[in-house]
């Protein structure tokens with residue numbers, strides 16, 4: 290294998306990360322994504338845009354988010370580990386952001402960009418509802434019209450977030466086509482966008498979609514990794530040894546990983562949703578169980594049948610229930626820079642309960658997948674191994690669903 | 700620039716132009732509601748008045764299509780349609796019709812998974828004349844467009860109201876067969892295009908190319924088809940035919956005795972309207 294000078298230079302000018310990425314969209318949308326690319330490049334070079342971002346992240350979102358040593362979780366896992374083993378676990382506390390997840394970092398960037406472009410109507414797709422809530426929130430803050438597409442299945446299982454979006458003044462459109470989950474919400478948002486090209490900005494919630502979205506969303510989320518770097522230097526005087534994050538489309542993971550891609554001592558783990566288990570076929574693990582194909586504007590690993598028809602994903606977590614993954618992850622997978630593993634519904638559910646009891650932090654079901662793999666990996670690693678897990682969101686939105694699964698009526 | 704292949708499309712558009720009229724382009728989804736019915740319908744289209752056939756390749760996630768064509772694709776997939784079967788349908792069709800141009804229209808993933816080279820060879824051998832692949836803009840020409848032109852298949856590009864004069868040359872560069880003007884910003888079967896505005900758009904495109912320009916997305920009735928036919932080289936009708944087909948299905952989405960006839964009778968009315976309209980700007 291040829292060794293790259295840097296893993297941090299992508300995408301190229303055509304939006305490719307190796308063979309992945311690209312601009313696979315209908316002609317109607319091409320002029321729009323070219324405009325967006327231009328607007329983003331101009332914004333990046335404008336100190337006024339950066340100042341507005343910095344101020345919003347600090348005063349509205351509440352950044353920086355803490356890097357917290359999860360002492361009881363660490364001690365608990367050391368108890369079951371061989372002598373000298375049991376990594377020291379840190380949580381990057383994205384769940385403390387305004388609106389309760391990492392999604393807001395990206396939305397702030399895109400909404401400020403939409404304002405610069407003079408767009409007054411914002412559309413978004415959402416799975417767990419966290420991206421929808423973040424978008425509805427910033428639209429309320431800036432007085433923009435907001436329409437959120439959400440699969441009908443997800444509308445049912447993430448009821449608290451649906452109500453939140455409505456309170457914030459957004460229109461929530463339940464999508465009943467296909468499997469009625471995140472991929473269908475994205476199809477419907479794209480259909481809206483081709484219909485309302487003149488006044489509408491499509492605020493994509495993860496590192497997927499046509500160029501420039503994957504790179505742009507990653508840039509907005511990279512604040513997670515940049516802060517982690519500084520905070521770990523302050524607390525431990527060195528870099529972490531490993532990073533771990535859950536993957537739906539992959540934005541919280543890319544945000545944590547990207548600033549460390551060129552630090553070869555830092556191991557990187559992405560955790561996909563294994564649903565009922567990979568062999569069952571009912572999962573959302575596109576890298577583990579899929580192959581490269583083209584959907585939603587980019588080439589990436591996808592779940593599909595032999596005819597190239599996209600298959601339905603399954604996960605207990607609405608935010609991970611997507612048959613694709615951001616193209617940069619596909620590239621990191623193929624180059625071997627990052628390692629992708631998966632956690633089942635049951636594993637995530639136990640981690641959800643364990644971490645709630647040990648740390649007084651109720652994680653969302655999405656990062657509970659990453660926590661489930663921490664439970665597996667930490668006891669195999671030395672005690673001086675520093676592991677950072679991205680606590681991408683809080684579990685309040687999941688309370689009704691988890692209560693139902695555990696047989697508790699609220 | 701790659702040389703443009705000459706196919707049945709060129710002959711048919713020339714013949715219609717000589718007759719001083721636009722071509723009627725009919726869209727149906729391959730395998731909707733099942734393979735046999737769909738093949739029977741396909742074979743019946745030319746006699747009913749279709750000048751050119753667009754055969755939709757079903758895909759689970761058709762992001763440019765409205766509810767009618769989305770549902771047609773899902774019916775076909777449920778009945779077991781695959782890209783291989785769609786190519787087989789074309790092969791069957793060609794046994795009895797060697798002159799009607801046939802274009803496959805769909806999305807890239809099924810072709811990508813079938814394998815681009817194998818697909819082009821099989822499609823060409825089966826008698827396909829051209830391809831419309833919605834999610835392959837000129838920026839992705841290396842994927843399928845250039846190999847298709849090399850293999851002798853026309854690659855038909857969509858031009859839209861958002862394609863301005865600056866972008867048009869990019870869109871037209873590797874287009875062959877005809878230019879498909881999407882008459883509305885939106886998905887198939889949604890809004891109704893304004894014939895005057897469309898006529899001006901067609902004239903604008905024709906200033907940039909000698910290729911015929913066909914207009915589609917949103918044309919439903921014979922009257923609308925006639926209005927568009929006055930100012931374009933071709934009129935594409937899809938969702939209205941799919942709706943006619945769907946209206947005849949039983950409670951379990953199965954074909955009934957009236958299925959093929961419902962579609963061919965609408966095609967007949969559309970053909971009459973198109974044929975009765977003189978092309979205003981016929982060259």
Ligand SMILES: Cc1ncc(COP(=O)(O)O)c(C=O)c1O
Nearest residue numbers: 419537538539540541608655682
């Ligand atoms: C808390 C949380 N984490 C993770 C995700 C998955 O998205 P991504 O992989 O883009 O971070 C979601 C998506 O809804 C989420 O709400």
